[in-house]
Amino acid sequence: MKILIVSDTHRKNENYLKVLQLVGKLDMVIHLGDVEGSEYTIREAAGCPVEMIAGNNDFFSDLPSEKTLQIGKYRVMITHGHQYYIGMGNEMLKEEAIANGVDIVMYGHTHRPVIDISDDIIMLNPGSLSYPRQDDKKPSYIIMEIGSAGEATFSLQYL
Secondary structure (H helix, E strand, O other), rough: EEEEEEOOOOOHHHHHHHHHHHHHOOOOOOOOOOOOHHHHHHHHHOOOOOOEOOOOOOOOOOOEEEEEEEEEEEEEEEEOOOOOOOHHHHHHHHHHHHHHOOOOOEEEOOOOOEEEEEEOOEEEEEOOOOOOOOOOOOOOEEEEEEEOOOOOOOOEEEO
């Protein structure tokens, strides 16, 4: 199973469309918010099931603020993160996810990529495809793959 994880496209979808061409066939796309009205474009271009949540800039969206999904053997929480003050650190979100029995929590908002794998939980932030804020300012995304043995691997990619 191959899953594309993106966030913070802010209605600037050119890089999202490029990534879809680069990565090839996908089983799922997860968008972690700040789509700003691009829900239709994101879903239609994917060619596979899409899970999406609202970010702090999705003012009039009907998207939920967070969801819990079952992906293979993993219980996954998806959220934009702003409700957990993620800009000040990920501890509050980490504690909430662990308390809810989650294996993986995916979030956005900071525009900075993170793959943090610990014994307690896996925390993923794909960064931003449109407005990256890490030092090199490269648009980023994460590919999650679940192999035949059911184990997930995560790869941070840059455009």
